[in-house]
Amino acid sequence: MYIALRRTADGVEATDVGDDGIPGSPVRVDDLAAWVAVRERERPRWVWSDTATWYPPLLAAGVRVERCQDLRLCHAILRGAGMLEPDPAWDGPRPVRTTTPDGLFELEPEPDDADPVAELARQRSAVADDPKRALLLAAESVGALVAAEMTFAGLPWRADEHDRVLTEHLGRRVPGGRPEKLEALAARLREILDAPALNPDSHPELLRALQNAGLRVESTSKWELLEIEHPVVAPLLEYKQLARLLSANGWAWLDQWVRDGRFRPVYVPAGVVTGRWASDGGGALQLPKQIRRAVIPDPGWKLVVADASQLEPRVLAAMSGDRAMARAGQQTDMYQAIVDAGAVETRRQAKYGMLGAIYGGTTGESGRMKPRMERAFPTAMAYVEAAARAGERGEVVRTWLGRTSPPGTGLGYDETATDAQKRSTQQRAAAWGRFTRNFVVQGTAAEWALSWMGSLRRRLWDLGSGSLVERPHLVFFVHDELVVHTPAELADAVADALRESAAEAGRLLFRGAPVEFAVSVGIVDRYSDAK
DNA sequence: TCGGAAAGCGCC
């Protein structure tokens, strides 16, 4: 059964909807959290406009729910697939969040025409004969619950450790200036380049200084510098790395984002066109390896870190139905299995061949491996090639569960086009083909990850007792990696749950496909100790 | 003075 919630001018209105789709009479709800806690015992699927606005106040009040349907996220999926009519009430972007002084989200009235009961009916009808998309809607929605829960719980973060890492790398803080070691490096660069006024943070200035010193470079980028032999290269690369650490995750970041021993990034489910999550503020999904030393569990607790190894290659094997690639995907090290199968000679070749298949690489090692990959894995290669060709023609492609790519635009030309126009259009078409090629794999990998998370979430809840943060709970997610914060005595059980959930996600999406979704799991006292 | 673009690099 479903319970649809709606914010009206005079409070929250709730409507029961049976599995037959027949709604009851709306009732007024005064104390939402208390009411939800009571009704949750019936294990309904909560239906609401947007998990990001409804769920945080419930979590803050100590209420966790098992299931929901996030109408806005689901609407976007179905609209993209052309399965719903345009609807201004639901087509728009996510509502702007406003925060109250106590940090809770204000619930603003929703427009009159945004009727959750009617929208639920349309969405249910759209997927009634489409079990894969129905699964996608469920996965998307449970992902939204996890996102809110991870923000609520926060990633355990030791500010003192973070400060230690920064001071170790950058030197002592200097008010209004660069930290000591960084400034010393800047001084060395000025000396080596004989540019006393150089600000190495300015790309144009730096480029001019490099060129004046006789370096033949077109940019200041790392990969170009690596090809040059010159005494300035090593200290410059070190400077760049440290300057980035300071600006992206330095003391200012620490002050802004870490409170009471927790980093609470805001995740944006489906924030990326492929269905991957994005994050809003704090750069959560780009947390540098160096700084993960500050992620330390509470006393008596552990972090369990799990990484889905070679996820996208396995996903490609499963979704394309390529039997030879699936056989390789049964091994823990899929790249080595590709070597053992005789497709290529070295593990490195297998890796680059696979990356080329997924990203559309045409040059270098990827390009060289392509014929061998096509010989060894014709079905999988044809699958991604078809996605690329469709994209080049401006067609829409879809993931395994049915998320659709945006249509390509401006990829055709007529006879009046000049040669230059034709060339540039062809380049755009090729680029869009690389995008759609990657879309089907990256998007399906994101679906697998949502299923993994959803399955794990249920298992973690069943492992412990008490409130969400008293039980083992998810605290971090980056595309194919999960981090669980758990009481130490449950860490082994959590590790098992992570592996079982991965297997379950594989079965749920690709029932029958003989691909093993291997995960590497570590139980650690620091995030940086994983792997 | 402010906002957006570009460059560059962190993550997957």
Next chain:
DNA sequence: AAAGGGCGCTTTCCGA
């Protein structure tokens, strides 16, 4: 050694 796909974020620069 990247490359080839997807992002977010910071700094600097430049034009409205």
